[in-house]
Amino acid sequence: MATMKDVAHRAGVSTATVSRALSGVADAVRPATRERVLQAVAELAYHPNHLPRNMRQRSSRTLGLVITDIANPFFTAIVRGCEDVAQSQGYSFLLANTDEDAAKEEQTLRTMASERVAGVILASADEASEPIRRLLGSRIPVVALDRRIDGVAVDTVTSDNDSGAYDATKHLLDLGHERIGLVAGPETISSMRERTAGYTRALRSHGITETLVSAGDLRERSGYTATLQLLDLPEPPTAIFSANNLMTIGVLAALRERGLSVPDEISLIGFDDLPTAELLQPPLTVVAQPTYQLGARAAELLLQRVRNPDAPVQEIVLAPQLVLRASTGPLRG
C-alpha cells in the first residue's frame, strides 16, 4: 500500500508538503504544487492512513455511542440522529450495546477510552458506577443521553419525562378515569423515576393520592406480567399508562389475553411511540419522544464539547408530544 512517502517521492516534494496539500489548509501550499501532489495520489491510488494521524494527535475522529439495546426502536432512531450529525462533521461512530449490564458497560467504556475516541454519548445502565466517574475524570468528553448521571456535572440531553408522564396521566384523568394503573420502569433509571413522578403529580393535582403501580424491567415480558398484576387487583384500574414502548407491547398482549376491549373496557396510553403504533388495533395513543432529535442534539453537544472542552455544561430537555390515536376513551359506567 502506498504511503505518503511514496507520494512525496513521485511528486518530487517532501512528505510535509504532501500532508499540507491533503489536509486542505488553504494558502499553505502553491496551487501548482498541490496539483502535482494530487496527481501522484491518483497515480499511486494512495489512501490516507488515519492510524498515525490519530496517534500523533492523541485522538481519533471517532465517537462512542453506548446504549442498552439497539433493537429497541427508541434507541434505533437515536442512533440515526447521532450518526447523521457525526457523519456530516466527518466523525464515525463506534456502537456498543450494554443490555443494562453494568459490567458490560464498564468493559465497553474501557475499550473506548483505549481507542481514544474523541467523546462518548452514554445512555448509562448504571448512573453511579465507578468506571463512569473515571471516564468523566479523564479527559474524554461525555454526553449523558436519556438518562442522567447522578452527582456529576456533565452535558445532558433528555426528554421532559416528568411533564410527558403528567400529560399522559392528565389525559386519562380528563377522560374521567380515576383508577389509573402505571406499568413503571426501574427506579434506578432517572428517566423512569421522572415518569413515575409525573404520573403521581398528575394524580395529586386531581386529589388522588392512591397510586396503582406495578414495576417492570422495560422489556415486553415484564409489561405483560405487570399488567396481569394490575388486572388482578380487587379493584382493577380502568386505564393503564405504560412507561416505555416495549412494555406497552406486553400490556397490549395481556389485555388481549384477558379479552378486554380497548378502549371500551380499559384505556391504554404508552410512553414512547412505536413504528407500527398506527396500525395496531386499536391505534395506540402515546407520548412520543423526539427520538431522532434526541440523538442529533446529543451528537451536536458532544462535538461542541470536543472543540471546546472548557465551555459551561449544558443540559438540553426536549418536549415530548401527546399523540392521540384510539386506545384511550372516556370512562364507562
Place this chain on the structure above:
Amino acid sequence: MATMKDVAHRAGVSTATVSRALSGVADAVRPATRERVLQAVAELAYHPNHLPRNMRQRSSRTLGLVITDIANPFFTAIVRGCEDVAQSQGYSFLLANTDEDAAKEEQTLRTMASERVAGVILASADEASEPIRRLLGSRIPVVALDRRIDGVAVDTVTSDNDSGAYDATKHLLDLGHERIGLVAGPETISSMRERTAGYTRALRSHGITETLVSAGDLRERSGYTATLQLLDLPEPPTAIFSANNLMTIGVLAALRERGLSVPDEISLIGFDDLPTAELLQPPLTVVAQPTYQLGARAAELLLQRVRNPDAPVQEIVLAPQLVLRASTGPLRG
C-alpha cells in the same frame, strides 16, 4: 495521562517488560515482575492506548458495518447479531448508514479504509460500484450481507430469498389464489431479484404465467402506492405478497384505506417479520428471515477471514421461515 513509560519507571522495569506483562503472553514474564507492573498500572490509573498499537500493527481491532438504514428493523436485528459476536471476540463496530446512496457508501468505505478497520460487513447499495471493487482489491476483508456483490469472489451471507418467496407464493396458491400481486423491490438489489424470481417460479409451477408486479423502493410509502396500483387493475389481485417489511406496512395501510378486510376480501403475506406483527390487525403472516443469525454469521465469517486471509471464499445461505398468522385465508367466491 500515564503512558507505558511512566508505568515502566514506577515499576522499575523497561517498557518492553510492561508491554509483555500486559499483553498477557504467558511465561514471558516472571510472576513477581508482572505483579509489580500491575501494581504500577493501578497506582497510575494507566489505560492502554490502542492508537500506537494499531499503527504499529497496521490495523485496528475495529470492524466496519455498512448498512442502508439502521431504522429498518431488519437491519436492527442484524446489527445486534454482529455486535454480539464482535464484542465477544474483542472487536468493536464502526456503524454507518448509506440510505441506499452510492455516493454516501463510497465516502463511508473510504473512511473505513483510512481507519484501517480489520474488515467490513457490507449490505451494499450499489453492488457494482468502483469503490467496492477497490476495497475488495485492497487487503481489507469484506463480507457481503443480504445483498450479493456481482462478479467478485467474496464471502457472502444471505437468506434463501428465492425459496422464501416461493414458499410465500405457494402458500397463497394452496389457499386457492391465482391472481397474486407482488409488491416488489428494486431489481438492482440481488435479494429483491431473487424474491421476484421465487414468486414467478411458484406461479409457473401452478401453470400461471401472468405476473402482477408493482415495484417499490423498499419504503413504506412505496408499498402504499404500489398496492393502490394493483387494486386499480381491471382485475385486481385476491392476494398480495410484499417483498419487504417496510413496504408491507404501506400495503396494510392501503388495504385499510380501501376498506378491504384482510384476509376475508384479500390476503396479505410479507417478506421479513416485524416486531409487532402479532399485534397488528390481523396478525401478519410473513416469511421471517433469521436476522440475528444473519448478522452473527456474517461477523463470524469476517473474523475468520481476518485471521486467515487466504482461506477459500464461503457463501452462507440461511433458510427463512414461513410464520403463519392470520392475514392469509382461502379464496372466497
Place this chain on the structure above:
DNA sequence: TTGTAGGCGTTATCAA
C-alpha cells in the same frame, strides 16, 4: 527473563 533500540506513517515545529 529482561533490556535496548528501531520503526510504524503521519503531523508539527522550526528554519530556510
Place this chain on the structure above:
DNA sequence: TTGATAACGCCTACAA
C-alpha cells in the same frame, strides 16, 4: 511556500 527533522507511544527483534 517548502523541507528537514523530531516527535507521537507502543511493539518486537535482537542482544544480554
